[in-house]
Amino acid sequence: MINIENLTKYYGSNRAVNHISFTINDNEILGFLGPNGAGKSTTMNMIAGYLPMSDGTVTIYGADITKDPVKAKRNIGYLPEIPPVYPDMKVKEYLSFCAGLKRVPRGERKSEIERVMGLLKIKDVSGKLIRNLSKGYKQRVGFAQALLGNPKFLILDEPTVGLDPNQVAEVRAIIKDLKKEHSVIFSSHILSEVSAVCDRVIIINKGDIRAIDTIENLEKSFATSLVLHIKVKGDKDLAASIIGMTKGVKEIKKIEDEGSSIFSFTVDLEGDSDAVRDAIMSDCLKNGISILEMFTDKPNLENVFIELINRPAKKNGLQELLDEMPDESEKTAETTETTETKEEE
Secondary structure, eight states, rough: OOEEEEEEEEEETTTEEEEEEEEEEETEEEEEEEOOTSSOOOOOOOOSSOOOOOOOEEOOOOOTTTTTTHHHTTEEEEEEESSOOOOBBBBHHHHHHHHHHTTTTTTHHHHHHHHHHHHHHHEEEEEEESGGHHHHHHHHHHHHHHHHOOOSSSEETTTTTTTTHHHHHHHHHHHHHHTTTTTEEEEOOOOHHHHHSSSSEEEETEEEEEEEOHHHHHHHTOOSSSSEEEEEESHHHHHHHHHHHTTTTEEEEEEEEEEEEEEEEEEEESSSSHHHHHHHHHHHHTTTEEEEEEEEEOOOHHHHHHHHTSSSSOHHHHHHHHSSSSOOHHEEEEEEEEHHHHHHH
């Protein structure tokens, strides 16, 4: 298990990461989401031991990344957003170099390099200079070095950047398969990708964690209202009357005329959506109106993400206390004003 407690990072007076805490369980893929500048890469750099923290602790399978960095880093495979590849080295040469840095036993290096090249499908470019590879291949070479030595914990920062759709699907399958033997923290701006592979997600903005939960639970928590889309064929006014009078319909938001007596209704619901759909279907059929299409919009990860990052951050108790204290400059100004008034008197 990986434990992150009270992790904080300041750049001068600017606080990039604000006392965040979370855990990554064994054999779990944890999605790490946030807009640009939210603190994602800074956090992952600190977890990897690449960047010193201002405060907090990171424990990797019992080893503190600050107090015992060598032991902690033996369990880490790290793919940063920009892969750390050397353009003047050949792929196999580079991976051999990385295997040496990771202290992979000399007798096992050849088979280990073959394993990761096969996994990332880069054997066909093993003899090429990295500078001559496409961006997608460079990304896969960087991913391969992260897997060398079979570390228990993988940190993947935008691992599919620069890949074509087919390569994205392949890497997505690899990440899901890695869960069998590894814990993974996985950052991506592609929310559909996160939904496909992650067990839980963290949403961060301006250095603060806004949510930690499963995608299913987050979507359920934002399901405060539902929108029903209905496409009918028949009399528009009669259909509008039936839909508007149905119990559980809050309001008809929009009606669109698609021609040939076909109309699309967008309806806000309250209550049980299944019961509303059944009632509308039954009443429309009884009155000679055909239902061509009916489906419900439900909150997805994108809706949740947008909602959370646009909410104001909750202040911790210390910050609330500081905000309640009078400003020192104001107190000084008040004291000066009182003194000047007395002198004039």
